[in-house]
Amino acid sequence: MNNLQKVAGVSAILEALIYISAFVYFGAFWAYPAEGTASEKMVYLAENQLSFSAIYFLMYAVFGILLAVLVVGLYERLKLNNSALVKVASVFGAVWVVLVIASGMLANIGLSHAIALTDVSAEKAFDMWRIISVIIDSLGGGNEIVGGLWVLLISIAALKANTFSKGLNYLGVIVGIAGIATVYPDDTLTEVFGITQIVWFLWLGASMLKQRKEVEM
Secondary structure, three states: OHHHHHHHHHHHHHHHHHHHHHHHHHHHHOOOOOOOOHHHHHHHHHHOHHHHHHHHHHHHHHHHHHHHHHHHHHHHHHOOOOHHHHHHHHHHHHHHHHHHHHHHHHHHHHHHHHHHHOOOOHHHHHHHHHHHHHHHHHHHHOOOHHHHHHHHHHHHHHHHHOOOOHHHHHHHHHHHHHHHHOOOOOHHHHHHHHHHHHHHHHHHHHHHHHHHHHHHO
C-alpha cells in the first residue's frame, strides 16, 4: 500500500511535468502555418513528424499510463470512506485513461497515414488530418469532461474523508468544474483546466509522498 502511494505520488508529479513540457513545446517551438495552404501545412507536419509524434506519445500514451497508476492509488487511499463515490470517480478515471491513450495512438498513426497521402493530394491529406484532429479533440484533446468529472468526484470524496488538505481538495473541485466546462468548445476553458491541473497534480503528488513518509515514521 505504501509503495503504491509513493508510485502514485511520483506519477502525479510526472503528469504535471508532462503538461508543462507540452505547453513549452507548443508555445516556444511549434510554428504551424495555420494560415498557410494545405500543401504548406502538410509539409510542415511531415518535417516535424518525429518531434510531433514524440510529444504526442508523451502527452497521451505516457500520461495515460501514469494516470492509471494515480487512479488506482487514489482509489486505494479513499476506498474505505465514501466507497460508492470513490468507485464512481474511479470509473471516470479509468475511462479517461482509455480516452487519453486512444487519442495519442490515433494522432500518431493518423498523422503517418495523412502524410503518406500527401504525394497523391495535399488537399486530401490535409482533409484527412483535419478529420483526425476533430476526433482527437472530441475524445480528449479538447473535451475534458471525463477527466473533469474524475477530479471533481475524487476531490469531493477526499473532502468528505478529510484526506489531504482542504486547500488541495477545493482546488480539485475548481479543476473538475473547469474540466466539465470544456464541453463548451472554447480553447480558454481547456487552457484553464490544463494550468490549474498542473498545480493540482504537483500539490497532490507532494501530499501523497509527504503523508507516506509520515506513516513510515
